[in-house]
Amino acid sequence: MGTRDCGHICGESSPGMGEAGKTGDWRTSRPVIDEERCTPARNHKPACFLCWLYCPEAVISKTIPVRIDMEYCKGCGICSQVCPTHAIAMVEEADSLKDR
Amino acid sequence: MAKRRKTREAAGEMLDGNRSAAVGAKLSRVQVIAAYPITPQTPVTEALSEFVERGELPAQYVNVESEHSALAVCSSASLVGARTFTATSSHGLAYMHEMLHWVAGTRLPVVLACVNRAIGAPWSVLNDQQDSISQRDTGWIQVYAWNNQEILDSVIQAYKIAEATCLPVMVCYDGYVLSHTEMPVDVPPQDAVDRFLPPYKPHTTIEAGNPKNYNLVTLANPRLNADGVLCHGYMEIRYLLQEALEQSTETIAAVGREFGKSFGRSYAGLLWEDGMEDADIAMVAMGSLAMEANVAADSLRKGGIKAGVVGLRIFRPFPKRDLVRVLRGCRLAVVFDKSVSYGNEGAVGNEIKAALYGIDTRVAVRDFIVGLGGRDVKARELADAVKKALASVEGGALSQEKADWICEI
Numbered sequence: 192m193g194t195r196d197c198g199h200i201c202g203e204s205s206p207g208m209g210e211a212g213k214t215g216d217w218r219t220s221r222p223v224i225d226e227e228r229c230t231p232a233r234n235h236k237p238a239c240f241l242c243w244l245y246c247p248e249a250v251i252s253k254t255i256p257v258r259i260d261m262e263y264c265k266g267c268g269i270c271s272q273v274c275p276t277h278a279i280a281m282v283e284e285a286d287s288l289k290d291r
Numbered sequence: 292m293a294k295r296r297k298t299r300e301a302a303g304e305m306l307d308g309n310r311s312a313a314v315g316a317k318l319s320r321v322q323v324i325a326a327y328p329i330t331p332q333t334p335v336t337e338a339l340s341e342f343v344e345r346g347e348l349p350a351q352y353v354n355v356e357s358e359h360s361a362l363a364v365c366s367s368a369s370l371v372g373a374r375t376f377t378a379t380s381s382h383g384l385a386y387m388h389e390m391l392h393w394v395a396g397t398r399l400p401v402v403l404a405c406v407n408r409a410i411g412a413p414w415s416v417l418n419d420q421q422d423s424i425s426q427r428d429t430g431w432i433q434v435y436a437w438n439n440q441e442i443l444d445s446v447i448q449a450y451k452i453a454e455a456t457c458l459p460v461m462v463c464y465d466g467y468v469l470s471h472t473e474m475p476v477d478v479p480p481q482d483a484v485d486r487f488l489p490p491y492k493p494h495t496t497i498e499a500g501n502p503k504n505y506n507l508v509t510l511a512n513p514r515l516n517a518d519g520v521l522c523h524g525y526m527e528i529r530y531l532l533q534e535a536l537e538q539s540t541e542t543i544a545a546v547g548r549e550f551g552k553s554f555g556r557s558y559a560g561l562l563w564e565d566g567m568e569d570a571d572i573a574m575v576a577m578g579s580l581a582m583e584a585n586v587a588a589d590s591l592r593k594g595g596i597k598a599g600v601v602g603l604r605i606f607r608p609f610p611k612r613d614l615v616r617v618l619r620g621c622r623l624a625v626v627f628d629k630s631v632s633y634g635n636e637g638a639v640g641n642e643i644k645a646a647l648y649g650i651d652t653r654v655a656v657r658d659f660i661v662g663l664g665g666r667d668v669k670a671r672e673l674a675d676a677v678k679k680a681l682a683s684v685e686g687g688a689l690s691q692e693k694a695d696w697i698c699e700i
Contacts, residue, residue: 193527194513194521194522194523194524194527195527196520196521197516197520197521197522197523199522199523199528200398200457200494200528200531200535201396201397201398201495201505201506201528202396202397202505202506202507202509202523202528203495203503203504203505203507204503204504204507204516204517204522205501205502205503205504205516205517205518206502206504207516207517207518208517209517210504210507210516210517211507211508212510212514
């Protein structure tokens with residue numbers, strides 16, 4: 192069975208989780224959240240969420256505490272840049288593996 | 292196989308080639324037009340903007356800053372369901388090159404009128420076919436008209452072919468020789484065209500409730516999408532483009548036949564033939580040059596040389612099967628090319644030789660490069676070329692390494 196069955200005649204997709212594949216393995220460094228500093232985690236209130244707002248991959252949850260889907264996070268570091276309390280550190284993947 | 296008609300039965304309007312293309316687009320009820328003026332195509336843009344301005348054509352005419360943008364506008368408009376038209380020439384077509392690939396790869400039925408003009412360097416605004424021939428590998432169907440009636444008829448047919456095959460179509464016609472020369476053209480009534488050409492139904496959809504991503508980054512290998520469906524890799528999508536071009540010969544012929552039933556002018560063949568029933572020698576050309584070849588063939592016949600004319604109406608898909616059928620019984624095919632694949636030979640000559648490879652025939656092929664940059668091509672020169680080719684065939688060689696140039700170097 193070939194790919195003809197997909198019925199497409201050009202490059203085509205619908206928006207959906209993982210449409211571009213598991214992009215988490217593109218990452219060279221990973222965001223690590225310090226919940227002592229993260230505003231919603233520290234105050235137990237739904238506030239700030241700038242990381243959720245700015246994440247270009249929509250992999251950050253608007254929850255308390257904030258969660259990042261590492262299957263798809265490409266490690267771009269935008270969340271770390273926009274965090275007003277510097278709660279998100281970008282840690283080299285190699286180093287984060289060492290710690291485990 | 293359609294036979295070239297030497298006379299017209301119905302008196303029509305006097306139209307030049309550019310007006311014929313614009314009227315063809317109007318009759319096809321195009322909805323979005325984006326074009327950038329360039330000599331000798333400019334009157335096409337003027338006529339269409341006039342139709343829109345006067346309210347005769349309910350279309351959007353989008354002014355753009357370049358040909359690249361013109362085709363980008365047509366591409367987007369086509370993607371969301373509009374019937375689109377653009378026209379250009381020479382450097383403008385070269386500037387569209389990237390978008391030509393995008394439109395074909397997205398399988399959008401855009402129709403483009405290419406008013407054939409030489410390309411620099413050096414500067415020339417006059418006619419040859421190097422511009423469109425240089426775009427032969429972009430995945431567009433290419434039609435070459437031999438007179439103004441055929442320009443108008445081909446634009447209307449182009450939409451029907453394009454929308455049936457999901458392939459873009461380039462309708463090419465010679466700059467000045469046709470674009471600025473008036474001929475009687477039968478303009479079909481709008482209601483008859485409406486019956487022939489139903490409204491465009493796109494294969495693509497972009498709607499608020501059903502968002503889609505077209506032309507996403509496509510990896511080399513097939514891959515499961517988010518729904519678990521195995522989708523094409525890059526190569527499978529390109530295979531489908533090639534397959535569509537190959538299969539389009541049937542659609543082109545069927546649409547041409549249907550056009551004949553509706554309007555009395557049949558385009559059932561990918562070639563035009565004249566005097567080929569008993570011909571020893573075929574003179575092969577594309578566009579208005581085939582007309583000149585007709586005159587040369589008549590004079591050769593008077594001198595006892597049984598010459599006929601084969602005009603390529605369609606260059607992409609290349610009509611291999613038809614050419615083999617019509618040429619295999621001849622002693623000699625003399626090909627006249629208004630373009631060169633630099634470092635090799637004329638495009639038509641080269642491809643005809645390839646089409647004949649492995650076929651059980653002894654037809655010799657001679658290729659002449661003529662009429663570049665508007666150089667006048669006289670019937671006498673074509674006849675002389677045939678005589679020269681005949682003399683070289685006496686030596687027994689089926690093919691020659693190089694094309695002959697008819698110029699004064």
